[in-house]
Amino acid sequence: MMNETMNKIIKARKKRRNRYVGITIILAIITIVLCCTMMILGNTIYPVADVIDVLLGETIPGASFAINEIRLPRTVAGLFAGFAFGAGGYIFQTMLRNPLANPNVIGITTGSSAAAVFCIIVLHTSSTVVSLAAVVGGLVTVAIIYGLSKGTSFSIGRLILIGIGIQAMLNAFISYLMLIGKTNDLPNALRWLSGSLNGAELEMTYPLIIAVVIVTPVLIYFAKQLEMLELGEQAATSLGVNTNKTRVILMISAVLIIALATATTGPIAFIAFLAGPIAQRVVGVGFSNILPAGLIGVILVLGGDLIGQFAFETRYPVGVITGIIGAPYLIYLLIRINRKGDI
Amino acid sequence: MKNIPEKGNKQRLLPKHLAKVVALLLILLIVSIGMSLAFGSRTISLEGLIDGLFHPSVESHEASVVRQRIARTIFGLICGAALGVSGALMQSVTRNPIADPSILGVNTGASLFVVCGIAFLSIHSPSEYIWLAIVGAMLTAVFVFGIGSMGASGATPLKLVLAGAATTAILSSLVTAILIPRTNVMDQFRFWQVGSVGSANWDSVHIFIPFFMAGIVIAILVAPALNALALGDEVATGLGVRTGVIRMLAAFAGVLLCGAATALAGPIGFIGLLATHLIRLVVGPDVRFLIPLAAVSGAIILLISDVCGRFLGSPGELEVGILTAFIGAPILILITMKAKMRTI
Numbered sequence: 001m002m003n004e005t006m007n008k009i010i011k012a013r014k015k016r017r018n019r020y021v022g023i024t025i026i027l028a029i030i031t032i033v034l035c036c037t038m039m040i041l042g043n044t045i046y047p048v049a050d051v052i053d054v055l056l057g058e059t060i061p062g063a064s065f066a067i068n069e070i071r072l073p074r075t076v077a078g079l080f081a082g083f084a085f086g087a088g089g090y091i092f093q094t095m096l097r098n099p100l101a102n103p104n105v106i107g108i109t110t111g112s113s114a115a116a117v118f119c120i121i122v123l124h125t126s127s128t129v130v131s132l133a134a135v136v137g138g139l140v141t142v143a144i145i146y147g148l149s150k151g152t153s154f155s156i157g158r159l160i161l162i163g164i165g166i167q168a169m170l171n172a173f174i175s176y177l178m179l180i181g182k183t184n185d186l187p188n189a190l191r192w193l194s195g196s197l198n199g200a201e202l203e204m205t206y207p208l209i210i211a212v213v214i215v216t217p218v219l220i221y222f223a224k225q226l227e228m229l230e231l232g233e234q235a236a237t238s239l240g241v242n243t244n245k246t247r248v249i250l251m252i253s254a255v256l257i258i259a260l261a262t263a264t265t266g267p268i269a270f271i272a273f274l275a276g277p278i279a280q281r282v283v284g285v286g287f288s289n290i291l292p293a294g295l296i297g298v299i300l301v302l303g304g305d306l307i308g309q310f311a312f313e314t315r316y317p318v319g320v321i322t323g324i325i326g327a328p329y330l331i332y333l334l335i336r337i338n339r340k341g342d343i
Numbered sequence: 344m345k346n347i348p349e350k351g352n353k354q355r356l357l358p359k360h361l362a363k364v365v366a367l368l369l370i371l372l373i374v375s376i377g378m379s380l381a382f383g384s385r386t387i388s389l390e391g392l393i394d395g396l397f398h399p400s401v402e403s404h405e406a407s408v409v410r411q412r413i414a415r416t417i418f419g420l421i422c423g424a425a426l427g428v429s430g431a432l433m434q435s436v437t438r439n440p441i442a443d444p445s446i447l448g449v450n451t452g453a454s455l456f457v458v459c460g461i462a463f464l465s466i467h468s469p470s471e472y473i474w475l476a477i478v479g480a481m482l483t484a485v486f487v488f489g490i491g492s493m494g495a496s497g498a499t500p501l502k503l504v505l506a507g508a509a510t511t512a513i514l515s516s517l518v519t520a521i522l523i524p525r526t527n528v529m530d531q532f533r534f535w536q537v538g539s540v541g542s543a544n545w546d547s548v549h550i551f552i553p554f555f556m557a558g559i560v561i562a563i564l565v566a567p568a569l570n571a572l573a574l575g576d577e578v579a580t581g582l583g584v585r586t587g588v589i590r591m592l593a594a595f596a597g598v599l600l601c602g603a604a605t606a607l608a609g610p611i612g613f614i615g616l617l618a619t620h621l622i623r624l625v626v627g628p629d630v631r632f633l634i635p636l637a638a639v640s641g642a643i644i645l646l647i648s649d650v651c652g653r654f655l656g657s658p659g660e661l662e663v664g665i666l667t668a669f670i671g672a673p674i675l676i677l678i679t680m681k682a683k684m685r686t687i
Contacts, residue, residue: 100505148680157501158679161441164504165676168445168612172668175537179656179665194519269512314524323516330509331490338494338502 016284020292023283027295031079034302038075041310042066077200077264078301078318080208082271084261086297087219087290089272090279091254095247098156099333102273103138103258106163107170109267111141112259113192114170114177120189121181131207134192134259141166142255195268195319197305208260215253216294222250223288268304268319270326271297277333358626368639375646379416380409383653418543419649419663420642421555422608423618425600427641428562430615431622431633432597435569436590437488440620440678441500444480444601445612445668448507451514452483453605458518462528469607470550476606477554481598486510500682538611538664540649547607554603561596562634565589569630611664613671614641620674644670 039051046054046063054060054067089102103109115137119130145166149159174193181189191199225246228239237243258272279293301318304325308316358364380395381387387395387405394401395409426444433442444450456479460466466475491506492498522529568589571579576586604611618641619633626632645663648670652661 105505105508148676157499158682161501161504161679162676164446164508165672165679168668168672168675172665172672175665176655176661176669179659179661269516316520316523320516320519320523323512324520327509327513327516330512331506334490334502334505334509335493338490340494 020283024291024295027292027299031295031298031302034299034306035075035079037306038078038302039067039071041306042071073200073202073205074197074305075302076202076209077205078197078305079298080205080212081261081265081268082298082301083216083294084208084212084257084297085268085271085301086275086279087216087294088254088258088261089274089297090276090290090293091219091250092272093276095250096156096159098160099273099277100330100337101156101160102276103254104267104270104272106145106160107167108138108141108145108163108255109258109262109272110167110170110174112138112255112262113267114174115140116192116263117174117177117181117189120192121177121185124185127204128207131260131263134263135256138255138259139252141170142251191266192262193266194317195266195322196317197265197301198317200264205264208257208264211257211260215257216290218253219250219290220288222246223290227288265301266319268301269323270330271300271322274300274322274326274329277329358629358632360625361632364622364625364636368636368643371643372639375643375650376416376420378650379419379646380412382650383408383412384657414545414548415540415543415649416646418548418551418607419540419646421548421551422540422543422604422611423614423642423645424638425551425555425558425604425641426611426614426645427618427637427639428559428615428634429597429601429604430617430641431619431630431637432562432569432593432600433615434619435573435630435633436593436597437498437503438573439498439500439503440682441504441616441675443613443616443671444597444605445610446504446507446616446675447484447487448510448514449480449484449487449598449601450605450610450612451511451518452479452486453477453602454610455479455514455518457606458521458528462521462525469547473550473554473603473606477599477602480602480605481595483510483514484594484598500679537662538605538609538667539660539662540608540645541660541662543608551603551607554599558596558600558603559638561592562600565593565596566631566634569593573628573630609662609664611645611667613667613674614644617641617644617667617671617674620678 036048036051040046040048044062044066046067050060050063051067054064055072058064089104092102092108093099112134116130116134119125119133123129125133145159145163149155149162178186178189228235275293275297276289278296279289282296283289283292300322304321305318308318308321377392381389381392385408387409391403391405392409394403395406396413398406430443433444433447434440436442453476456475457472460472460475466472487503487506487510488498490510491503494502568579568584571582571584572586572589574582579586579589601615615637618637622633622636622640626636644667648666649663652663652666655661655666
């Protein structure tokens with residue numbers, strides 16, 4: 001009897017594991033296809049062979065410039081920023097056990113932007129310092145929101161409301177900075193305020209690439225503990241997880257990659273919000289979904305950018321497209337949550 | 344409401360500090376009007392101020408500067424009052440402490456309709472697009488409130504705020520999508536992104552006045568019934584109040600006021616929230632006093648914010664919407680921190 005049950009459990013686990021692996025591979029393939037499309041499509045369409053030649057170092061007049069200077073940076077920025085937004089957003093949603101509690105809604109990206117714009121306009125620091133300030137700004141915002149919402153008893157609703165209040169203040173502060181800023185600082189600062197892959201440069205993506213490469217294994221390592229956190233604080237503690245340490249590490253990692261992604265592409269609307277729930281739906285619960293969530297983030301960013309570039313007469317930045325796609329989903333989610341009656 | 348015994352209870356019906364509060368508010372109002380006329384890129388002496396206001400024959404430079412600032416000041420005055428009353432009405436109708444046009448996304452709804460008007464219907468004068476703004480504000484209010492009040496627990500602050508935030512996100516994405524290919528519209532619309540009374544003139548005042556009066560009159564008429572509504576729908580019905588009609592009227596007036604203000608000044612947030620809470624703190628929840636006093640304090644807040652903006656932004660100006668958000672948002676945070684769990 002015992003053996004039979006065990007076998008059943010093992011079989012079910014295997015089945016889920018296979019599903020997880022299968023879906024992750026499918027997502028990875030879609031990502032690669034989108035990356036290739038990003039490299040091929042543009043004002044002139046270059047054949048795959050040309051693209052590969054140029055990437056390997058050959059010089060083809062015209063194609064070299066378009067591919068090396070425009071399409072490659074754009075694709076790389078979208079790839080890593082999408083992954084960072086998706087994975088980081090998923091961490092927040094899982095940790096706070098609420099899909100609505102994501103860095104966009106509770107104002108963490110705004111904290112990063114405010115710190116960055118302050119550095120650009122008031123302190124005139126180098127771009128490395130600006131990125132660093134964005135990370136610190138995001139962390140400080142998290143700390144403030146968390147501290148204020150603790151009160152007598154912690155509630156996620158209170159955290160979200162306070163986050164929205166903080167966000168309103170930070171936005172006002174940013175508007176003030178933009179007003180007093182010198183005209184030649186403004187384009188630099190604007191990058192922080194709207195999500196777009198336009199004007200991406202390869203050098204600017206290096207900090208993000210390094211951070212994503214380092215942080216992703218950390219996140220996956222802690223994924224098991226994250227999964228236990230999903231069961232609730234008490235259950236996690238009784239399973240031997242040091243909840244505070246895990247939370248702090250995960251929070252810092254998530255803010256780090258999200259802030260650096262914002263530094264590269266600006267806050268692309270709703271990626272951090274959408275990727276988690278979509279990953280949950282396609283993969284199902286049972287395994288930590290960091291990789292799928294990150295890949296879905298990439299697919300949303302690159303797909304959104306392709307739509308923005310080629311679907312209409314005017315070229316739209318990716319943030320507008322993801323905003324129009326993402327916000328209705330947020331409303332749908334709200335309606336569903338409200339009907340069930342538990343936020 | 345009229346059946347309450349007159350004797351003995353009369354004392355209790357008037358808030359304790361009413362006289363003091365009214366006196367203080369009136370003094371503050373006069374001071375802020377004076378400041379709005381006197382301060383700016385050029386500061387005017389008291390003498391010049393009096394010349395400009397009361398001696399039309401005097402033709403000094405200072406006097407003419409003061410006269411130029413009159414329209415802006417009056418506009419700020421009614422705009423602040425409208426937003427204050429609008430906040431008080433919306434909070435009463437939704438029985439919700441954090442209802443404010445900006446939080447509910449009503450401002451963005453007005454923005455979207457105005458942008459559509461400028462872009463697709465080639466409407467250019469404020470007297471025409473004020474109607475669009477009001478329609479946009481109303482549709483958005485209905486939409487947000489509809490989503491926010493689904494489910495068993497009704498319209499809790501959190502649900503309303505989230506519905507408002509989501510709606511704002513969609514609407515502002517649409518606004519951007521409409522604006523990007525049309526640079527000429529973007530120029531017209533730019534002053535609108537942040538609320539400002541800087542470009543107000545006598546025309547804006549004239550356009551605003553009818554809407555303002557209509558909204559205020561409705562607000563004052565429904566105030567006693569709103570008091571009954573605060574006791575709960577059953578009690579209110581028992582007192583002879585037609586709850587549905589009153590709600591509709593009050594919401595209509597609230598949206599009318601903030602829609603008109605948004606059409607002319609752009610989105611100015613948090614004034615309703617701030618004014619209503621300050622007044623409720625000192626005179627209590629009686630809507631009959633809340634509405635006029637919220638009007639006065641809304642006007643004071645807007646005028647003082649506007650004056651501060653002239654200093655902080657110099658040599659230019661810091662738009663008043665930026666300042667009100669900065670002062671008002673902490674109130675939202677404070678309310679949330681104080682609120683009990685279940686009421687969120």
